[in-house]
Amino acid sequence: MPQKKLEKVFRDPVHNYIAVSNQIIYDLIGTSEFQRLRRIKQLGTSSYTFHGAEHSRFTHCLGVYHIAKQITDMFTKNYPEVWNPEENLVTQCAALLHDVGHGAFSHTFEGIFGTDHEAITVEIITNPETQVNAVLRKVSPDFPEKVASVITHDYDNQQVVQLISSQIDADRMDYLLRDSYYTGATYGEFDLTRIMRVITPVENGIAFKIQGMHAVEDYIVSRYQMYMQVYFHPASRAMEVLLHQLLKRAKVLYPTQKDYFNVTSPRLIPFFEKNFNLSDYLHLDDGVLTTYFQNWQTHPDPILSDLSNSFVNRKLAKSVKYDHKDEADLSILRDIIEKIGFDPEYYTAIHSNFDLPYDLYRPEIKAPRTQIEIMQKDGTLTELSELSSLVKSLTGTTHGNSRFYFPREILNPQTLFKAEQEAFVSYINNDQFLGKKGLESN
Template sequence: MDMQAGYKKQLLPMEKVLRDPIHNYIYIQHQVILDLIDTKEFQRLRRIRQLGVASSVFHGAEHSRFSHSVGVYEITRNICDLFERKFPSQNADDGLWNDEERLVALCAALLHDVGHGAYSHTFEHIFKTNHEEMTTKIITSPKTEVNAVLRKVADDFPQKVASVIQKTYPNPQVVQMISSQIDADRMDYLLRDTYFTGTNYGTFDLTRILRVMRPYKDGIAFDMSGMHAVEDYIVSRFQMYQQVYFHPVSRSIEVILSHLLKRAKHLYQQKQFDLLGDVHLLAPFFENDFKLEDYLLLDDGVLNTYFLHWTQSNDDILSDLAERFLYRKPFKSVKVCESSKVLLPKLRDLVDKAGFNSEYYTATNDSFDLPYDAYNPKQKKPRTQIELQQKDGTLVELSKVSSLVGAITGKVSGDERFFFPKEMRATSNQLEIFEPLYQEFNSYVHNDNLVMKEDIENDKN
């Protein structure tokens, strides 16, 4: 049986649909996709928020990694349909779309985030996990339901799907559908996140972008006529990072979460188990010796349950951080610049003197992003540039013809902030003995910026 015949056999007798607020309908046409959705590893994504702690700022942001993953699948399915209808390959060397690649593209799109953990990025930082590595393990491990479903297609099919995630799959069109500067993943999360946060920053013309996509030998390009739609996407992405993903309150809650997990790990390693209670699901991570099965037992709800128990802990730091996290009591923050970094030790000392352990009640956190960057092979991780196809068939990189994109190319957006307890900004009527301390702290923290003393004097003058 050839590959095309095998592909036809994968079709469902009647397609199934999922209702979706972004794409209206998500069409399930292959048995393998339906079976993958039903696996316990994929269903776990229902219990992991797409935007982590962002719901503490944007209360509607309760959507899950599950809904995002099926959305990425749907965009990828639409791309495959358009390519097959408009650019079907006639021979192996024409650089057009070979529809035998459809199934591996769809499976990779669906599974691209299956390895995300509970409160994914914060958890990764504390416990040194990597969601892309975990995704590969889930796909290739013979112990998972996902792997069993993929092996029904072919014995080597799990490794093919994993290679798309790892960006080593030989067909660059498939890789760029899932991972590039303008891919199904980014397009879905921008539209989905803007919808659920109640903002308008991430909106762009998805239909137009899909219509101007073009396969070519080295990947995917966009017809020159669609340049303005691509520009709109780049600007939307820029705005979402500034207004949503880098929101200082979200970052503050992440800092508290990070310190909470750090404190719990410290207590465990100091064998102060009576202060933690039963933490058998987290123990493998505290011991830096976890298996895939341990990883898959965790989700946002499991961690929240632990946090709720820790609010009753006799360890003051653990219980206080748990309460701050669960009941939304964020740290305050101010911007830091290169010249004012010398003040940070002094400010941490003042926080310590006020009765807060600066190791757990202060942090510096930076969030930076390149909204668009032209391809640079010298970078550690060079980005796939956006190519526009001109009428004569030649390609030109986006920033060369778009003055709008050219203006932000290579420009880093974001900031670095110093986080500290909100109480440090108070006048502390209850703690009159600390009043001079609070006044000194506030003399350095001015108009939400961390400033040098001479800057304050200049403001007074």
């Protein structure tokens, strides 16, 4: 009797139905390392700004797999002379697993403890002790290394690499639509259906037919808008700053209070000790860290307890934009803040966010980007900004800002330090300095 074909369906608010018919993909989804992504928020602290943004890395990775599968299926059907169908599975596995190494509050945690989610992704895929590796080895002994090489951009087929990581890839296409949906911000919406119709494999990568150029333009602008309006939102960055300062304070206290941290936050000990392994890393998620912060709210150290309370209950710092020419003035502001009673080491911070919406291929720089190629009707390829004045205006230009964060209590009219408060407010309202850039209300 013939074996029944696998068909599993995930209902998704962005893509409607995500169908899985390959046993390897389904088994990867069921591994403990992949299921852990349910407990890692896709947007980290942004849910404290956009309250609907509670979606996880799990949902995003499923979405990236879905887009990659649609593309590889279409390539197999329509471009047999250019696309090798033997690349389908490695592309789909890389799409599904591309974020499997993300950690709790990933980027902020990485900055404090020196972890690297991309390196950990590769380790999860290639380590023979993981469930992910065991599933991949069912394909062939060297299949885990093939999938990992797509993640590291070393895979010998650039078509596959660019489908997973380029300036317009399955990863970015999913997270723009997904983050737009869950934040309620419509800036990230673009015509995915049209892009899927015009994407095409070429000898050294992927390109887009000229009939769909405006859909690609729309995607570039949507990406720009999402970074400016959502990913770089000052309130989300205030939560990142708070999380960073909170973990930094715990790290400083640990050497003299090991017994306390062993009881209240045992999973962090290997990171405090700078001696963590993959198992230690995989035992952490957003919920575990948040529980630790709740424990630390009653710590006798006033800074750790206050920062923990502020994070758990969303008590955000205020901020102003600043330019590098204002650096000397920031030192004066820190002095005022210290006189009022706040340790500037933990209650002030500089946070910078900048993004390059689109760039040309520049082989001379450290990490050159793969430019977007438009296929003309005669088959020739032209770089996108040569055809689009809209994209040209964004090409090679960096957008974003730097912000100086400080305690919101300083602006409280009930403060006991009237003279210092007045000096601080007067300084940031000086037309020659930060006041012209405006306070953020958070």
